[in-house]
Amino acid sequence: MQFINISHPEQSVSFAQAVVTGLGKGQGLFFPGQLQPLAEVEGLLELDFVSRSKVILQHLVGDSMSAEVLQTCVEQAFNFPLEMSAVGDGTLALELFHGPSLAFKDFGARFMAQCLAGFNAGRRTTILTATSGDTGAAVALAFYAQPGIDVVVLYPQGKVTPLQEKLFCTLGGNIRTIAIEDDFDACQKLVKESFDDQALVTEVGLNSANSINVARLLAQVCYYFEAVARLPHGRAPVFSVPSGNFGNMTAGLLAHAIGLPVKRMIAATNRNDTVPRYLRTGKWDPRPTVATITNAMDISLPNNFPRVLELGERHGLPLQDLLTSFSVSDDETLEAVRALDAMGYLADPHSALAWKALQVSLQDGETGVFLCTAHPAKFKETLEGALERPVPLPPELQSVAEKEVLSTTMAADFAALKRFLLNQ
């Protein structure tokens, strides 16, 4: 399988090169050049999660990884459970937050860390990543104490929850964190500027672990298959995906492109509604990012959207029929949190927002699956406000809650960041 740079299709690389390089020429994103359908999807759905994921990923990465290496990577990356539970009639919650950072990003970050360790043996590597909240923890925990790898995480100061911050800014060692005095889009821009500086890229062995990196996307394809495998035979569900950078959505569409039965995909956004407006009007008209209670989705320039379009243009997915998108306000999200709680289901605001969009869109007779992307306790303050009762912390969060934040503070200034990266 070759991966092409979608901005410069003449650049075509192996999976290993795409993972190690992160971004292509001219900041272009790598994406599979061709997508063949999987043989025997029915049989595949009978396998357990790890065995099936190995087959799917081998299909996608091609001969960049031997069967043995891939087996180890998948086993080590996907070493935590995934749950699915019924929430009302015809609706299921796919809980993707049972990994070490309590967010779905563990799937992508852990698989990517495994791949990089294999592809990059011996070379100095600096992982530079921007986070709107959960990527930071997933990436930091996936790479923590890995020999030869330094991690630098940028995040918007004051715009991640105190608990999110504690999860990735208290580790020390090979993990350094910078609070940027601006919003997430500014952090993302600093990462892009760094990758544009060839001297810097070479000097520190720069790599991104954002959803820019194609390894993360491919890993996320696997849990869509698991969801369908757990449904009664022959059901093609409607998936509702709480979307910010659209990596999760891209993975779902990719799963469908290689043969997973899917009825429809819903991209649920908060008030940062560039995509729902685009799908309605055909105009790409990003507005300034606004802060919401679903902060991991406070993004008005979704990085992965070109990949979504690529799935339509190059790979022939009927996006017009397949993809719908709704914007959900903070008030509606809080109402959804309360409605779910009344049904006996505690959801974090991002997951509740996806449920709300599903409620709006789901027709009689359809099966809906909403993706639960974060553990509710990560958004304890918001939930306690909405529900007026205490929300207990799981042990993973209890232990970090007391630790000291070790971050540096910095203006959104590329020259300052460059000095920081070079002086290590």
Ligand SMILES: *Cc1c(COP(=O)(O)O)cnc(C)c1O
């Ligand atoms: C990152 C994140 C999202 C958004 O996922 P994308 O792949 O960026 O669209 C949604 N919910 C939570 C909790 C997240 O951490």
